[in-house]
Amino acid sequence: ADIISTVEFNHTGELLATGDKGGRVVIFQREQESKNQPHRRGEYNVYSTFQSHEPEFDYLKSLEIEEKINKIRWLPQQNAAYFLLSTNDKTVKLWKVSERDKRPEGYNLKDEDGRLRDPSMITVLRVPVLRPMDLMVEATPRRVFANAHTYHINSISVNSDYETYMSADDLRINLWNFEITNQSFNIVDIKPANMEELTEVITAAEFHPHHCNTFVYSSSKGTIRLCDMRAAALCDRHAKFFEEPEDPSNRSFFSEIISSISDVKFSHSGRYIMTRDYLTVKVWDLNMENRPIETYQVHDYLRSKLCSLYENDCIFDKFECVWNGSDSVIMTGSYNNFFRMFDRNTKRDVTLEASRENSKPRAILKPRKVCVGGKRRKDEISVDSLDFSKKILHTAWHPSENIIAVAATNNLYIFQDKVN
Amino acid sequence: MFVRGLKRKCFDGEEDIEGTLAGIKAIPSYNLQRQSLLDMSLVKLQLCHMLVEPNLCRSVLIANTVRQIQEEMTQDGTWQMINTQSTGQASLDRLVSTDILCRSSRDQSEGKHLPAYGAFSKDFESDQTQDSSETMSTASSVQTPRNLQSNVWEMENPQENKGNFQKSLDQIFETLENKTPNSVEDLFSEVDNSYYDLDTMLTGMMSNTKVGHCDSLETFSSPTNTASNSNCKSDLNDLDHIVEILVES
Numbered sequence: 001a002d003i004i005s006t007v008e009f010n011h012t013g014e015l016l017a018t019g020d021k022g023g024r025v026v027i028f029q030r031e032q033e034s035k036n037q038p039h040r041r042g043e044y045n046v047y048s049t050f051q052s053h054e055p056e057f058d059y060l061k062s063l064e065i066e067e068k069i070n071k072i073r074w075l076p077q078q079n080a081a082y083f084l085l086s087t088n089d090k091t092v093k094l095w096k097v098s099e100r101d102k103r104p105e106g107y108n109l110k111d112e113d114g115r116l117r118d119p120s121m122i123t124v125l126r127v128p129v130l131r132p133m134d135l136m137v138e139a140t141p142r143r144v145f146a147n148a149h150t151y152h153i154n155s156i157s158v159n160s161d162y163e164t165y166m167s168a169d170d171l172r173i174n175l176w177n178f179e180i181t182n183q184s185f186n187i188v189d190i191k192p193a194n195m196e197e198l199t200e201v202i203t204a205a206e207f208h209p210h211h212c213n214t215f216v217y218s219s220s221k222g223t224i225r226l227c228d229m230r231a232a233a234l235c236d237r238h239a240k241f242f243e244e245p246e247d248p249s250n251r252s253f254f255s256e257i258i259s260s261i262s263d264v265k266f267s268h269s270g271r272y273i274m275t276r277d278y279l280t281v282k283v284w285d286l287n288m289e290n291r292p293i294e295t296y297q298v299h300d301y302l303r304s305k306l307c308s309l310y311e312n313d314c315i316f317d318k319f320e321c322v323w324n325g326s327d328s329v330i331m332t333g334s335y336n337n338f339f340r341m342f343d344r345n346t347k348r349d350v351t352l353e354a355s356r357e358n359s360k361p362r363a364i365l366k367p368r369k370v371c372v373g374g375k376r377r378k379d380e381i382s383v384d385s386l387d388f389s390k391k392i393l394h395t396a397w398h399p400s401e402n403i404i405a406v407a408a409t410n411n412l413y414i415f416q417d418k419v420n
Numbered sequence: 421m422f423v424r425g426l427k428r429k430c431f432d433g434e435e436d437i438e439g440t441l442a443g444i445k446a447i448p449s450y451n452l453q454r455q456s457l458l459d460m461s462l463v464k465l466q467l468c469h470m471l472v473e474p475n476l477c478r479s480v481l482i483a484n485t486v487r488q489i490q491e492e493m494t495q496d497g498t499w500q501m502i503n504t505q506s507t508g509q510a511s512l513d514r515l516v517s518t519d520i521l522c523r524s525s526r527d528q529s530e531g532k533h534l535p536a537y538g539a540f541s542k543d544f545e546s547d548q549t550q551d552s553s554e555t556m557s558t559a560s561s562v563q564t565p566r567n568l569q570s571n572v573w574e575m576e577n578p579q580e581n582k583g584n585f586q587k588s589l590d591q592i593f594e595t596l597e598n599k600t601p602n603s604v605e606d607l608f609s610e611v612d613n614s615y616y617d618l619d620t621m622l623t624g625m626m627s628n629t630k631v632g633h634c635d636s637l638e639t640f641s642s643p644t645n646t647a648s649n650s651n652c653k654s655d656l657n658d659l660d661h662i663v664e665i666l667v668e669s
Contacts, residue, residue, distance in 0.1 A: 063473050089473075151476055170476040199484055201477045220477050253457060253488055257481045311460060316478045 004407035006394055010074040010082065013398040016044055016405055017084060018412055019069025023053040025086055025139075027097060028414075044414055048097055050139040053088040065090050071156050073165070083142070085165060089152040092167050094143035094178060102130040148174050148184045155205045161212040168205035168217060171198075175229075187235050188217060188227065203318075204264045214239075216266070216273055222259030224275060224284065242273075242284050244291045254306040254315065262318035267327040268399075274330055276321040279303060281332050281342065296342045296349065299334045301372045301383045314388050325400045333392025336381065337408045338368060354392060354406045354413040364418055451496075458489045 002020035009016050016028040029047035056065040067088055075083040081098035106128040110116050151169035158165045166175050166187070173188035188205075192198055201220045208214035213229045225238035246255065258278035265274045273284045275292075279300055282292035298319075302309060309315040314335075321332040333339045334351070342349045351368045359365055371380035394407040402417035461482050 061473070066472060152473070198480060201480050203477060220481055253454075253485055256484055256488070260477070260481060307457070310457075313464075313478075316475070316481070 003410050004394060004412060005068050005070060006072050007396040007405045007407050007412070008072045008074060008084075009396050009398055009405070010084075011076050011399060013400060013403065015047065015074070015082060016396070016414070017072045017074065018405075018407065019052065019072050019086055020410075021066075021068045023051055023055070023067030023069060023088065025050055025052045025069060025072065025084075025095070027082075041416060048137040048139055050095070052086045052093060052095065052141075053091065056090070070153060073156050073158050075158055076162060078162075085156050085158065087153050087156050087167065090146070090149055092145040092153070092156055092176070093141050094145075095139050096142045097137060097139045100136045100138060101133060103133040104128045105131050143178065143181050145176055145181050145184070148176075154203060157205060157207045157215065159207045159212050160210055164212075166205060166207065166215065168202055170201040173202065173205055173215075173217060173235075185233070187229060187233070189234065189236065203261050206264055206266055209266050209268060209270045211270070216264055218261035218264040218275060220260040221256065222261055222277060224261065224264060224273065226286065240286070240289050242289050242292075244282070250303075252306070254310060257310070257315055258306065263320040265321060265323060267323050268325065269327055272327070274321050274323060276319050276332055278315060278317075278319075281321050281330060283330070283344070294344065296330070296340075298332055298340055299338075299370070301370055305383070309388075312388065314391075317391055317393065319391075319393050320395060322395055322397045324397045324402070331395055331397060331404065333395055333406070335388050335391050336386040337390040337392060338370075339392045339395060339406055352415075354408045354411075354415075355390075356411075365415065454489055454493070458486060458493075461486045461489070 002022040002024065004018050004020050006019040007016070008018075014030050016030075018026050018028075020026070025048075026046060027048045028044035030042040030044050033042045052069060053067040055067045057063075058065055065088065069086050069088060071085075071087050073085045075085070077083075081096050084095050084097070086093055086095060105112065106126050108117075108122060108125055108128075109119070145167070149167065149169045149172070151171050153167050153169045155168040156165060157168075164175055164177050166173055167184075168174075168188075171189065171191040172186055174184040175187045176184045188202070190200065190202060199221075203218050203220055205215060205217035208216075214226065215229070216224055216226045218224045222243065224242040226240035226242070227235035227237075228239045229235060231237070231239065246259075261275045261277050263276040266272070267274065271286060272293075273286065275282050275284065276298075279302060280298060281296045283294040283296075284292045306315060319333050321330060323330055328345055329341055329343050331339060331341045337353050337355045338351050339354060340349060340351050351370070352365045353359070353368050366379075369377075369380045370386070371377065371382050376382050390409060392406055392408055396405040398404070404415050406413045406415065464482050465479065465486070
């Protein structure tokens with residue numbers, strides 16, 4: 001199994017898609033809940049597996065293009081088939097996933113193997129009938145959106161009009177129409193005329209969930225810009241600019257690096273945005289630009305270890321963050337296969353671990369604690385014992401239920417609320 | 421990845437740089453730590469990513485950190501300008517010593533860069549024992565970041581480079597050391613959309629814009645260009661097809 005690089009539920013939560021470093025997409029489907037076993041809620045089983053992207057070679061630059069799937073985004077379901085967008089560093093693809101459980105039989109002009117019959121041999125006419133067959137789930141690429149990004153694509157976002165979507169790389173954001181693959185509109189371009197002057201890159205971007213003219217993008221300097229596409233064709237001037245003033249007492253050479261935003265997500269309501277930087281998760285009210293309304297410490301005990309984390313490159317890890325369906329709880333990952341949840345109403349938080357050694361299937365997860373000071377209690381783990389190679393970068397929350405998917409390197413964990 | 425028990429050159433825990441910034445600095449220790457951070461950042465920037473394009477965000481953040489350190493060192497007065505000759509010598513030594521640090525990103529993740537970094541700092545440490553060491557090591561770090569910044573983003577018009585002999589000197593050294601034409605483009609070179617313009621393409625091919633204006637560099641670049649172009653497969657788009665025709669003719 002390969003390292004999982006993205007996880008995403010579809011809009012109903014029936015399907016869960018994962019993309020991995022090898023360019024594969026695996027889709028899980030939730031079992032129908034059966035009345036015979038009401039205590040056993042629908043589990044997720046593999047529904048479809050396909051190779052989305054292959055490794056490529058850019059001959060002009062003599063560089064490999066990785067097939068790693070950076071993001072998957074589902075389209076809302078409009079017919080029996082499912083559609084999703086998957087992207088690697090350079091190319092976005094629209095995939096159609098459909099079921100086939102019937103097969104037509106009894107054609108007049110061709111026989112069962114598909115070979116054409118000699119018309120002169122046909123003496124009787126019959127009506128073809130559909131006969132059941134074993135369920136087959138097939139994935140077909142319907143569109144390939146290529147050659148529009150010089151830099152590495154970090155985000156894709158489907159617009160609420162369901163006709164367009166955007167793809168963002170380090171310096172540019174492009175707007176696409178699903179039907180048109182050979183053109184895209186450039187809506188944001190922050191590339192300086194002289195590349196030597198480059199000091200800031202785009203790190204994530206997302207459309208507003210309801211307003212199809214609004215989107216946000218985050219930067220490596222810890223700022224978020226909200227843009228309105230009605231204002232101009234090229235949205236270089238932001239409508240809103242979100243930035244928290246720096247805390248002078250916490251200033252260090254690593255201040256900028258840890259302020260770089262790795263993920264930005266609108267709340268389901270569209271009223272808030274959540275950003276993840278290296279040590280914190282912040283919730284911003286769209287109506288207040290000068291500071292976030294909430295700040296949650298994910299793993300502040302790493303603040304004194306920043307130099308070592310810079311040395312081993314961990315400081316550049318890009319953690320994602322997610323809202324639950326009602327926007328009351330937010331979740332993000334950490335190291336040592338830990339992930340954290342913050343309840344915005346009660347202000348309580350919990351640290352949980354995604355690992356097979358420390359929890360059996362169906363057992364309730366035990367809260368974990370990292371010990372900061374001198375005395376370490378029995379169940380606590382000290383900062384120096386944390387395994388920094390076990391990082392949880394990608395998580396997803398079911399749109400309406402308390403089911404979460406957590407990707408721990410090459411393992412996928414699915415957790416549910418306990419049912420009594 | 422997080423190697424424990426390694427003698428760290430960094431300033432974690434008690435010797436927090438945050439703490440030292442606020443109060444009176446213990447001058448030698450702070451400078452040493454800052455220098456070590458600068459060296460580490462330069463090493464990170466210079467490491468070759470031979471096959472895959474380096475992460476632009478990471479490179480920008482590291483470069484900004486380097487710039488920050490430089491600015492502070494300039495304000496402190498520890499940033500000294502030395503004459504060209506000695507600087508050239510110093511940068512050559514430093515670049516040669518970083519040769520072993522030039523590994524692919526895969527080697528990095530296997531932790532091999534840590535002992536390599538140890539070797540790098542050993543080089544730095546041996547400098548320290550000499551009398552003029554302080555000046556020398558500061559000088560060489562002066563030279564490398566300044567040239568790095570100009571090299572690191574993009575190789576633009578050759579006209580810009582012509583004015584600066586030292587810059588081109590370092591370009592040669594870096595190329596010779598790395599021995600791959602890819603790195604000549606440095607970390608942030610990109611093919612502009614304008615590059616696909618027929619005229620720009622022809623001009624670029626003729627004057628070897630990508631590799632600069634030194635004769636010795638052309639021998640490195642041309643074999644790769646022709647080799648890779650002859651390998652072009654059928655999934656080229658129109659523009660790539662044009663490139664193929666141009667090069668083969």
